[in-house]
Amino acid sequence: MxxxxxxxxxxxxxxxxxxxxxxxxxxxxxxxxxxxxxxxxxxxxxxxxxxxxxxxxxxxxxxxxxxxxxxxxxxxxxxxxxxxxxxxxxxxxxxxxxxxxxxxxxxxxxxxxxxxxxxxxxxxxxxxxxxxxxxYRYSPPRSQVKEMLMDDVIGDILSVNFTWMLDTIHGADYFRRWHRRLENSGSLLVHKATHHFDLVNWWLDDYPKDVFCRASLRYYTPANADRMGLQGRGERCMDCPVKDKCKFYLDITEGDFKERYLDCETEDGYIRDKCVFSDEINIWDNMAVNVRYKGGTLLNYMLHAYSPYEGYRIAFNGTKGRLEHFCCENSYLSGDGKTPGELTKDNVTITLIPEFSKAREIEVHLGQGGHGGGDPILLADIFDQNAPVDPLNRKAGQRDGAYSILTGVAAYKSIATGKVVKVSDLLGNVQL
Ligand SMILES: NC(=O)c1ccc[n+]([C@@H]2O[C@H](COP(=O)([O-])OP(=O)(O)OC[C@H]3O[C@@H](n4cnc5c(N)ncnc54)[C@H](O)[C@@H]3O)[C@@H](O)[C@H]2O)c1
CATH class of the missing domain: 3.40.50.720 (NAD(P)-binding Rossmann-like Domain)
Structure with missing residues (x-):
């Protein structure tokens, strides 16, 4: 105690x-x-x-x-x-x-x-x-992948292929409020991908060296809304003339959305239900990032924000085999009362394909609670002063916080310049 x-x-x-x-x-x-x-x-x-x-x-x-x-x-x-x-x-x-x-x-x-x-x-x-x-580190299947990699099941990891899909419910929500401006969130390359780059950094126990990125905004656009027959849109859902036919309509007149956002609007003008097709948006909904790690591993990462389902696929290619991991999360919207990013047994797989052998399905560890069962375990790690020492080293500090965002920062700078960006150039003479 x-x-x-x-x-x-x-x-x-x-x-x-x-x-x-x-x-x-x-x-x-x-x-x-x-x-x-x-x-x-x-x-x-x-x-x-x-x-x-x-x-x-x-x-x-x-x-x-x-x-x-x-x-x-x-x-x-x-x-x-x-x-x-x-x-x-x-x-x-x-x-x-x-x-x-x-x-x-x-x-x-x-x-x-x-x-x-x-x-x-x-x-x-x-x-x-x-x-x-x-x-995300604390979610049982992601911790399990870390354990397997620490057990050296595929040897040295030479490359990683990682695709993250945000769906048209949760993914769309980033285009409604402050996240949709680069200057507020660093775009999804920082706001969202910080989780994903952190996972890769932690899984590999390595840090990014240089980054190249291409990106586009082609779904949450006025032109795509017109394609859906949504001409004559309003600035926000609540009083939008075409809300009855818009699949992205968000009702904030009830429950937590009303109390937390609508009822508080007059004080600061924070509008929770802005149109996801607004021309105010200056972040991307397709991002293709290429990262070289200090230890030489190559990472190919894609983030899409308009997928029909939410989840990810990752494959690690090692000297002694390949590890594949797939997760499909439940669909939710921040504040809708559902458990965010919940996982169910049938929707998570881990497959090990050792060198010169057949693929083996691994029994997946699952947990209850938000963000793949990670939230409750994280909370214990923050608040429980008697928590045991964690062999997976999941507690993240400023160094992890920095490296996980610097990939995204380097990526948005690469989009602007068309060049590879070195993470060490971003840090200057500051040592991590
Ligand atoms: N780890 C996760 O899975 C996860 C999930 C959701 C959100 N988040 C993070 O949590 C943070 C909050 O997200 P949210 O969805 O609750 O956002 P939100 O917009 O609902 O709430 C943000 C709060 O900050 C307040 N605020 C704004 N500017 C402020 C300032 N200068 N000083 C003090 N208060 C200020 C707002 O009034 C509001 O109450 C974000 O950084 C987000 O990235 C993390």
């Missing part, structure tokens, strides 16, 4: 609820939530209500500009950063460390190389701890 830690929590959107529930629920013997912070008063009130409903005590609320005051008054040990847009993470990560706190931050750690360097330098200067919550 350890001493309880005090947590302040900044950024109280839909993702924050997982942390709130854990701190007042399963891990309450380790946690005291001492303060909440957001730009939006309505979402802070909602979070306090949730704390009360789950049996906790409502806490003091601070607007974003009162963050320093919050730290001075409440003296938290740890600040949890779940703000969105992702571009806001760096400010809170660095300020929290400067003010003497450790940090637990949602992915992506940040969205560009300048803020990444700032985080690395501030961490070195202050000596504080950063944990980046890469829940």
């Amino acid at each position: 350890g001493v309880k830690k005090c947590y302040a929590h900044v950024g109280l959107g839909i993702r924050s609820t997982m942390f709130t529930d854990a701190m007042v629920g399963d891990f309450k013997k380790y946690c005291d939530i001492v303060a909440l912070c957001d730009t939006n008063r309505g979402r802070m009130d909602l979070c306090n209500r949730r704390i009360k409903e789950k049996g906790g005590q409502p806490v003091k609320l601070y607007k974003a500009e009162q963050f320093k005051q919050m730290i001075a008054e409440q003296k938290p040990d740890v600040v949890i950063v779940t703000t969105g847009p992702d571009v806001t993470h760096c400010h809170y990560i660095c300020l929290a460390m400067e003010l003497g706190c450790d940090v637990v931050t949602e992915k992506p750690m940040t969205v560009d190389e300048a803020s990444c360097k700032k985080i690395i330098e501030t961490q070195k200067k202050t000596g504080r701890n950063i944990q980046v919550t890469f829940n």
Whole structure:
């Protein structure tokens, strides 16, 4: 049994609820939530209500500009950063460390190389701890792949082929709100692919050296909406003249969408149901990335955001054989009340094809809960002070946070220049 830690929590959107529930629920013997912070008063009130409903005590609320005051008054040990847009993470990560706190931050750690360097330098200067919550690592089948690779089942890995499909429900949602602008999210190459590049970095136990990328935006476009017969669209779903025939219509007039977003709109103008075919969008929906790792492994990665199903396929080609892994996740939308990214037995496979042998289906480890069963195990790793040492080394710090975004940053720079981008050039003289 350890001493309880005090947590302040900044950024109280839909993702924050997982942390709130854990701190007042399963891990309450380790946690005291001492303060909440957001730009939006309505979402802070909602979070306090949730704390009360789950049996906790409502806490003091601070607007974003009162963050320093919050730290001075409440003296938290740890600040949890779940703000969105992702571009806001760096400010809170660095300020929290400067003010003497450790940090637990949602992915992506940040969205560009300048803020990444700032985080690395501030961490070195202050000596504080950063944990980046890469829940995908903790999902049992993904942990199982790591175990197999650590057991050297296919020898040295020479190349990796990885395709991730986001569907027209979850994938489309990134084109509705802040994610759809490169300057907010670093595009899906950072916002989403940070998970995927982190997985590859961790699976290979290696780091990216250089990156080339081509990308396009060809599905979430006004022209494609016209092809679907959606002429005369509105700026948002709620009052869109063609909502009755649009497959992407999102109703935010009920439930959590209403409370968390629609009812809070007047304060900050955050519109949750913007048209996915808007010409405001400046991110890509097709991305083809080629990465060379320090150890020489080649990675070919594709991300599509308009697939008929959600999931991924990956194949590792090694000196002693090939390992293939396929996952199809449930379909969900952030905030729709479903468990995000749930896996079912029939939809996950791991196949081992040893050198000169036949393919063997491996019995897959599955778990309950969000993001392939990763969320509950991640939460224990964050909050349970008596958690055993993890042989898979799943706890991710600033170095992992940095390398996982730098592939995406290098990729969007490569799109702009048409050239291969070296990760070391992004870091300059900062050592990871
Ligand atoms: N690991 C995962 O699987 C996973 C899943 C979903 C979201 N996320 C991450 O969690 C974060 C939040 O995502 P979300 O879907 O909850 O977003 P959201 O838009 O629903 O919520 C973001 C919150 O941050 C607040 N905010 C915005 N700017 C702020 C600022 N400058 N200071 C303080 N508060 C500010 C907003 O008012 C809002 O309450 C993102 O970084 C996202 O990448 C991770």
